Amino acid sequence: MRYRVTIENSSEIYPCSEQQTLLQGMEQLGKRGIPVGCRGGGCGVCRVQVTSGTFSKAKMSRSVISEADVSKRVVLACRCTPTSDLSISVVGKMERALSSEHLIQTEDDVSVAAVG
Amino acid sequence: MAFKGVLRPGLIQIRVLNMGEAINHYQNILGLNIVTTEADGRVYLKGWDEFDHHSVVLRQAESAGLDYVAFKVDSDDYLREIEPRIVAWGLEVDHVPAGEQPGVGPRIGFTLPTGHRIELYHQIDMAEDHPGINNPDIYQRRPEGMGASRFDHLLCYGPNIGKAREFFCEVLDFYQPEKVDLPEGDGSLAIWLTASNKAHDIAFVEHEEPGKLHHVAFLLQDWNEVGAAADIISINDVSLDIGPTRHGITRGQTIYFFDPSGNRNEVYAGGYTAYPDHPVRSWDFDHVGKGIFYYERTLNDRFLTVLT
Numbered sequence: 387m388r389y390r391v392t393i394e395n396s397s398e399i400y401p402c403s404e405q406q407t408l409l410q411g412m413e414q415l416g417k418r419g420i421p422v423g424c425r426g427g428g429c430g431v432c433r434v435q436v437t438s439g440t441f442s443k444a445k446m447s448r449s450v451i452s453e454a455d456v457s458k459r460v461v462l463a464c465r466c467t468p469t470s471d472l473s474i475s476v477v478g479k480m481e482r483a484l485s486s487e488h489l490i491q492t493e494d495d496v497s498v499a500a501v502g
Numbered sequence: 503m504a505f506k507g508v509l510r511p512g513l514i515q516i517r518v519l520n521m522g523e524a525i526n527h528y529q530n531i532l533g534l535n536i537v538t539t540e541a542d543g544r545v546y547l548k549g550w551d552e553f554d555h556h557s558v559v560l561r562q563a564e565s566a567g568l569d570y571v572a573f574k575v576d577s578d579d580y581l582r583e584i585e586p587r588i589v590a591w592g593l594e595v596d597h598v599p600a601g602e603q604p605g606v607g608p609r610i611g612f613t614l615p616t617g618h619r620i621e622l623y624h625q626i627d628m629a630e631d632h633p634g635i636n637n638p639d640i641y642q643r644r645p646e647g648m649g650a651s652r653f654d655h656l657l658c659y660g661p662n663i664g665k666a667r668e669f670f671c672e673v674l675d676f677y678q679p680e681k682v683d684l685p686e687g688d689g690s691l692a693i694w695l696t697a698s699n700k701a702h703d704i705a706f707v708e709h710e711e712p713g714k715l716h717h718v719a720f721l722l723q724d725w726n727e728v729g730a731a732a733d734i735i736s737i738n739d740v741s742l743d744i745g746p747t748r749h750g751i752t753r754g755q756t757i758y759f760f761d762p763s764g765n766r767n768e769v770y771a772g773g774y775t776a777y778p779d780h781p782v783r784s785w786d787f788d789h790v791g792k793g794i795f796y797y798e799r800t801l802n803d804r805f806l807t808v809l810t
Contacts, residue, residue, distance in 0.1 A: 412722040421803075422667055422804070423804060423807075423808070424741060424760040424764030424765075424766065424808055425741035425760060425764070426519075426566070426741060426760050426761065426763050426764035426765075427519055427563075427566070427763065427764055427810060428519070428566035428567070428639070428760070428763045428764020428765060428810040429566075429764045429807075429808045431804075431807060431808055445519045445520060446569075447519060447564070447565040447566045447763070447764065447810065448564035448565045449565035449567065450565075468738075469650075470719075493630050
């Protein structure tokens with residue numbers, strides 16, 4: 387079964403099967419929008435809020451997703467599979483990456499990320 | 503013996519979210535061998551070319567990341583003598599009794615100003631399944647997976663790395679083969695430290711959040727093995743970070759990937775031989791891309807922000 391995932395920040399829409407995580411579905415099609423980190427629920431970079439629809443989720447590192455996050459449907463895209471059509475909003479710390487063409491940043495951005 | 507005091511990073515305890523997935527990764531993908539699983543659930547592994555009882559400890563937890571790294575020292579006397587020097591430098595030292603890990607003697611531990619817990623120990627049993635000693639063959643049996651031969655080094659992210667350098671160099675007699683300078687001032691963005699001939703036993707990058715793990719690295723023999731590791735990563739759909747590529751810094755040939763809990767691993771070959779009398783190799787901030795990824799010559803955002 388394939389579902390339709392809408393990334394609200396970028397209006398990107400892509401199909402994602404219930405055998406794939408939201409992040410796998412996006413990456414496999416070469417789409418952009420959700421920042422890609424470790425893909426294992428550990429780093430918290432692919433943090434999204436599910437604004438509509440249903441999903442199932444696997445274990446996520448507690449240091450990046452709190453119980454309060456989960457109650458607000460804030461999850462990691464690498465650990466969630468859709469069980470209906472979904473709308474998501476990217477809320478991670480790399481949100482700014484959405485506004486640039488690609489994830490390689492200028493040197494100024496690198497210094498901010500590394501030092502500040 | 504010219505090589506005294508701290509010998510190497512010998513033990514590392516890593517937190518994983520799911521032990522079954524982690525065992526598959528560290529055993530079948532990396533090619534470490536399981537030594538034992540203990541009643542508290544921790545799993546102990548080692549590389550095929552390591553003599554000591556184990557080197558990697560996996561602990562299932564709610565958050566991924568690093569519990570601690572422990573350095574092996576050359577004697578019980580050193581362990582006794584170093585403790586007051588650590589305290590005098592300003593760190594609080596605690597004691598971990600013998601047997602807290604199977605086959606391991608007493609350990610002392612302390613937390614760096616970067617937020618990382620470091621331990622020191624001397625006694626550890628020899629592994630039953632150790633490399634050959636008398637008329638040794640090159641290996642006892644062909645390693646599985648990538649065939650990682652040993653736990654090699656780690657990169658930590660946290661604040662106050664200048665203080666970490668001072669501690670390692672002044673108290674534990676490490677030296678600094680290489681560094682990346684900050685764009686302004688005297689500080690470093692990143693430092694590589696060693697107690698041995700390896701270009702790094704431990705490295706640090708300056709970062710706001712304390713106690714973060716960037717990667718745990720395992721040694722391969724050569725560039726061909728790095729290529730074979732890349733094949734294994736694709737065959738098994740392991741989460742890839744970057745590579746195969748080469749570092750300008752250390753000159754190692756490398757590939758970065760993630761374990762199933764998001765902890766970054768590196769397998770690594772080559773690199774120069776370090777000596778304490780060599781000059782500190784320095785990279786200006788505007789050359790850091792080439793320093794980290796010599797072929798790409800640019801840093802990706804993931805290298806700086808994806809941590810556990």
